[in-house]
Amino acid sequence: MKIVLLSVVTLLTTSVAQAQTALYLSIPSVSDATLSSWDAEVSSVFSSAGCEINRSGKIGGALGPLAWPELNTFRLYQCNESVLTALVEAGVTDKLTSGSRQPVLVEGDLVTMDAPMPTVTAEYIIKVSYYSDTDGTLRDKDLVALNTKVSSKKGVWHTEGVLIPSKTVGTIRPDELTFLFYDSSDIANKFRDEHPEILEMIGQFNGAHLTSFLYLGATISEN
Numbered sequence: 001m002k003i004v005l006l007s008v009v010t011l012l013t014t015s016v017a018q019a020q021t022a023l024y025l026s027i028p029s030v031s032d033a034t035l036s037s038w039d040a041e042v043s044s045v046f047s048s049a050g051c052e053i054n055r056s057g058k059i060g061g062a063l064g065p066l067a068w069p070e071l072n073t074f075r076l077y078q079c080n081e082s083v084l085t086a087l088v089e090a091g092v093t094d095k096l097t098s099g100s101r102q103p104v105l106v107e108g109d110l111v112t113m114d115a116p117m118p119t120v121t122a123e124y125i126i127k128v129s130y131y132s133d134t135d136g137t138l139r140d141k142d143l144v145a146l147n148t149k150v151s152s153k154k155g156v157w158h159t160e161g162v163l164i165p166s167k168t169v170g171t172i173r174p175d176e177l178t179f180l181f182y183d184s185s186d187i188a189n190k191f192r193d194e195h196p197e198i199l200e201m202i203g204q205f206n207g208a209h210l211t212s213f214l215y216l217g218a219t220i221s222e223n
């Protein structure tokens with residue numbers, strides 16, 4: 001996937017579901033046999049924690065100043081309870097390593113939004129954020145201003161959820177992972193072409209509130 005101006009941030013919404021424990025897993029390119037073997041080995045751990053795959057897909061590119069491992073597959077699990085510690089204790093978190101590339105696992109509370117279900121044609125985006133300000137008051141104010149700006153626009157992105165990490169393996173813990181999508185790449189490109197002023201607002205937001213960030217462009221699999 002060619003990423004062109006993946007400039008998006010969390011779109012505030014008044015309809016938010018209760019937070020649930022979630023695990024984000026991203027892995028380098030491994031063989032189908034390796035992945036199948038790993039799935040079989042960890043199935044009991046995931047089952048005990050009540051984990052199910054909420055979203056999965058292929059990462060096609062990245063945009064942003066953050067140095068992030070080159071990984072090409074992601075999964076987002078929703079669980080009834082924490083599972084990452086159990087995976088570490090079982091000694092399985094490094095079994096998806098390929099060469100020098102290790103998997104990234106991020107666990108925390110996932111707040112889901114009232115968004116439509118994305119299809120396989122969606123332009124899916126995962127934003128990795130490290131914030132520079134611990135007081136979110138001004139950040140929230142700027143998000144409200146952005147929300148007001150885009151609320152009447154057609155073809156705007158949908159925010160599926162925000163993961164607030166508490167534990168990580170393979171990376172320094174981010175402040176947020178945001179999962180969002182446009183209905184298609186054509187809609188995404190049209191929106192960005194027609195609304196440069198919104199892209200400018202997003203750039204200003206990133207500059208004012210983040211020490212580093214990265215947009216991961218993905219295609220999702222059918223559930």
